[in-house]
Amino acid sequence: MYGMVNKAVENLVTIKFGADKWRAVKKKAGVTIEAFISNDAYDDSITYSLVGAASEVLGLTPSEILFAFGEFWVLHTARLDYGDLLSSAGRDLPEFLDYLPSFHIRVALIFPHLKPPRFEVSDRGPDRLTMHYFSHRPGLSDFVKGLFSGLGKMYETPLTVTQTKSKDQGAEHDEFLLQWGAVAAA
Amino acid sequence: MLTPAQFAKLFPFHFVLDREMRIVSIGPVLARLCPRAVVGAPFSLTFALHRIGLENARAFDRDLIREQQATLFIFKTTDSRLLMRCQVMLLEDPERYVFLGSPWVRRPNELAALKLTLADFALHDSTVDLLQHVQTAYVSVRDAKELAARLELQRDDLQGMIEFANAPIVGVDLTGRIEEWNRAAESRLGVTKPEALGSNFLARFVDRGSRASAAQLLAEGSSGRACGDLECNLKTADDKLVLMLLSGSPRHGPDGQVVGTLMVGQNITSLGEYRAELEKQVSDRTAELEKANDQLSSALRAKDDFLSAMSHELRTPLNAILGLSESMVDGVYGHLNEKQTRSLNTIAESGHHLLSLINDLLDLAKVGAGKMELDLMQVSVAAACESSVRLVTEQANKKGITIGVALDPIVTTVVTDSRRLTQVLVNLLSNAVKFTHDRGRIELEVHGDTDERTVAIGVSDTGIGISADDLARLFVPFTQIDSKLSRLYPGTGLGLTLVRRLTDVLGGDLAVASEVGVGSRFTVVLPWDPPTHSGAADTEQAGAKFDAHGGAMGEESGPLILVVDDDLPSQTTVRDYLCANGFRVETANNGAEGVRVARLRHPQVILMDLQMPVMDGFAAMRELRGTPSFEATAIIALTSKAMPEDRAACLAAGATAYLSKPVALRDLVSTIRSALPNNPQP
Known part of the structure; x- marks a missing residue:
């Protein structure tokens, strides 16, 4: 996993709950790394341990933690690390969503060893699309939902996210129906 | 063949000029960025050739395009907002110049200034990859700066700790040259940091007697190993010695290589002085105890001597009382009537009681003195x-x-x-x-x-x-x-x-x-x-x-017994009893007389008292044993001394057997019998 993901967990816990809680989370997770490097590769188990420990220390379910983490990733971490690039990825939410698959393909080119996830868009309509999410990492669908939710907030566009297929429940990949604008506001 | 719409999607920033340098076609994104660049408008109305390092350059015309078609063209909008990098392609009939390219964007934040999005670029355009790469590099650099700042803070903290630590801290390089010297080192050793830096630690600060161990500590540190708690005497500026407990750990350079040893010292001079004082106190106390032990030993010896003397003094008269009353009851001095016999028995019983009291006292004394x-x-x-x-x-x-x-x-x-x-x-x-x-x-x-x-x-x-x-x-x-x-x-x-x-x-x-x-x-x-x-x-x-x-004793006469004793009552008692039991008896009053009588009479058994005037029993026995004819003669030491060491002393002087006074006369006869050559019966 990207170091920036672990760093995002650190920032989320530190900013929302305080530095003491982050130290408690690290201790509980058995993580002794002083500081994460954004573009370095870390073992996935570190991220899972941190999320599990954060869930215990903060008294939130893993699902709540992952969702909050997804939103935080878009609204804080990605803005901090990729702010201009992120805002240039689309003039509005639909354009951003259209561009999301290409963005991750380019990331995969830059960091082939990090095995980033892959997105595909289908059933594009004026106020909806189906986003397909492919990842070899299990249990991150709540994180992805949080990402989409964060994007809606970033573009100040009402958005509903409905998971229509789940890899955790036997599907080949995760699938989300994204609806925005008036449909979502309703 | 591509349709115009397909061409436009693939090349959203293209433009096509005719031979008069008028715009024939323009890509949709470029047209959006440059509203005056419309079809039929002169190219120069919106763009100018951007010349890099060219002086007196020629005008932008069809001749230049034809001559430079293998060159990258850079155009700048007249408002200087946008730079376009393009490759030109010539079409002959009709004569057209097709420019394909995209805006020159070096940083992601320039996109917003140009009102561009990533979606404005064709997917094949590597500009977007470049921008993502640049952003990634930026993040990496930011991380590196962040880490460097954090390390800097930690280094400052560490430096502060070293500088202000209450313990002397000294850093040396691989040759032992001092590179770190904190305030505690300055105050403990009286040498300022500027004076200390660069000098050799071992040669300048370590006392000769401690150099081997200090050198070992530096060697360990230089080998990448920590080494702890070595006592070293360090020399101060005024040549006094300070006893330090030193521990060392490796120092590392920027590339991770070991560059020397960092030592932390603890001043234990006062501890050493306290230890010396304590050792002196222990030594003094030990001497006092030894003296007290000697006094106690003397007192114990005096007590033993007292017991021995008392034993002698009490047993000697008892010997006479018991022996004579026993002899009288046995009719040695003639027939007694019943009243006399009863009285003598009372005397004997009292004597035995007194004897058992003495024996118990002596035994208790032995146990108490650990001499049992x-x-x-x-x-x-x-x-x-x-x-x-x-x-x-x-x-x-x-x-x-x-x-x-x-x-x-x-x-x-x-x-x-x-x-x-x-x-x-x-x-x-x-x-x-x-x-x-x-x-x-x-x-x-x-x-x-x-x-x-x-x-x-x-x-x-x-x-x-x-x-x-x-x-x-x-x-x-x-x-x-x-x-x-x-x-x-x-x-x-x-x-x-x-x-x-x-x-x-x-x-x-x-x-x-x-x-x-x-x-x-x-x-x-x-x-x-x-x-x-x-x-x-x-x-x-x-x-x-x-x-x-428990065997019975018979009474026969014959063998000659010499009784040597200065105490006449005892001598008489024994003599009379032995005679009554069939022995022949000679007597002598001291050791010298005993030796003389023995040489004259050659008795089979000699009963030898030990404490006598003129010559005591020990000297008499040694003299007799020195004479070949008395080497095998039985000598029974007979004394009131009753301490354990007496027996050993008697045997060492040459006694064959040892009996403690007052001895039961029957036991004496039994001992004499067993000591006689071939056990002849009297």
């Missing part, structure tokens, strides 16, 4: 019990007391001192007889416990018993529970005290159970090795020994 020497051997328990009972039988018979003995068949022998065990049992039995009413009963019981590996020998009586309150005073010397009892039951008051102490010496325990008016039970528990096979052989051996000691 044990003669450990396999002892038959049955024989010890039997002989003990036999010694009190007469006493018991007088009161009509029955003594029952119950032995445990698995208990054959114990490893102990036979004489002391018998002494314990006789004391307990005598005590039981003393405090048991007439026609009472005493039981002597032996029980072996193979699990505990002990033998319990119990003596129970049907006597007056002891109250629980009085049990605590039971073993206090010279104490009888009730002073009235001492009148009813005469005794030394030492018996039970001696039993307890002897039992301790034998490695055993003594237990008492008693009930007033019912009786008492004293139990001696001794360590025991239960037999793994039949112990019959041991039992027989011990039994045989007992039988031999």
Whole structure:
């Protein structure tokens, strides 16, 4: 996993709950790394341990933690690390969503060893699309939902996210129906 | 062939010029960025050739395009907002110049300034990849700066800790040259940092005697290993020595290589001084203790000497009292009437009581002084019990007391001192007889416990018993529970005290159970090795020994005995008794006279007192043993000295046997007999 993901967990816990809680989370997770490097590769188990420990220390379910983490990733971490690039990825939410698959393909080119996830868009309509999410990492669908939710907030566009297929429940990949604008506001 | 719409999607920033340099076609995104660049408008209205490093450049026209078509063209909008990098392609009929390219964007934030999004670029355009790469690099650089700042802070913290630590900290390079020197080092060693830096630590600051260990510490640090707690004497600026407890750890350079050793010191000079002071105190105290021990030893020796002297002084007259009364009762001095005999028996009994008091006192003194020497051997328990009972039988018979003995068949022998065990049992039995009413009963019981590996020998009586309150005073010397009892039951008051102490010496325990008016039970528990096979052989051996000691003595005359003693009553008593038993007797009053008489008369046995005027018994024996004709003559040392070392001294001086005064005359005769050559009977 990207170091920036672990760093995002650190920032989320530190900013929302305080530095003491982050130290408690690290201790509980058995993580002794002083500081994460954004573009370095870390073992996935570190991220899972941190999320599990954060869930215990903060008294939130893993699902709540992952969702909050997804939103935080878009609204804080990605803005901090990729702010201009992120805002240039689309003039509005639909354009951003259209561009999301290409963005991750380019990331995969830059960091082939990090095995980033892959997105595909289908059933594009004026106020909806189906986003397909492919990842070899299990249990991150709540994180992805949080990402989409964060994007809606970033573009100040009402958005509903409905998971229509789940890899955790036997599907080949995760699938989300994204609806925005008036449909979502309703 | 591509349709115009497909071409436009693939090349959103293209434009096509005719030979007059007018715009024939323009990509949709470029058209959006440059509203004046419409079809038919002159190219120069919106764009100008961007010349890099060219002076007096030619005008942008069809000739230049044709000549430079292999070159990258850079155009700048007239408002200078946008740079376009393009490749040109010539079409001949009609003559057209097709420019393909995209805006020059170096940083993601320029996109927003140009009102561009990533979606404005064709997917094949590597501009977006470049921007993502640049952003990634930016993040990496930011991380690196962040880490560097964090490290810088930690380094500052560490430097502060080193600088202001209360312990001297010294860093040296691989050659021992000082590179770190904190304030505590300055104050402890009196050398400022500028003065210390660059000098060799070992040569300048380590005392010669500590250099080897300090060098070892530096070697360990330079090898990448930590090394702890070495005591080193360091020299201060004014050449005083400071005792430091040094520990070292490796110092690392930026590339991770070991570049030297960092040492932390703890000033333990005061600890060393305290230790020296403590050692001196211990030494002084030890000397005082040794002196006190010497004084104590002297006092003990004086006490032993006193006991020995007292023993001598008390036994000597006793010897005469007992010996003469025994001789008189045996009719040595003629026939006695019944009244005389009874009186003499009373004298003898009193003498024996006095003797047992002296013996008990001496034994107690020996135990107290730790001088009780044990003669450990396999002892038959049955024989010890039997002989003990036999010694009190007469006493018991007088009161009509029955003594029952119950032995445990698995208990054959114990490893102990036979004489002391018998002494314990006789004391307990005598005590039981003393405090048991007439026609009472005493039981002597032996029980072996193979699990505990002990033998319990119990003596129970049907006597007056002891109250629980009085049990605590039971073993206090010279104490009888009730002073009235001492009148009813005469005794030394030492018996039970001696039993307890002897039992301790034998490695055993003594237990008492008693009930007033019912009786008492004293139990001696001794360590025991239960037999793994039949112990019959041991039992027989011990039994045989007992039988031999208990044999009867015959009375015959003949052999010549020389009695050497300066105490005339003793000399007379012995002489008369021996004569009455058929021996011929010569006498001498001191050692010198004894040697003279012996050379003249050649006696078969010499009875030699030890403490005599002119020449004592030791010197006399040594002189006789120096004469070949007396090498094999039996010499029996006969003395009132009764301490353990006396026996060894006698044997060393040449005695064949040793008897302590006052000796029972029958025992003396028995000893003489066994000492005679070939045991001839008188």
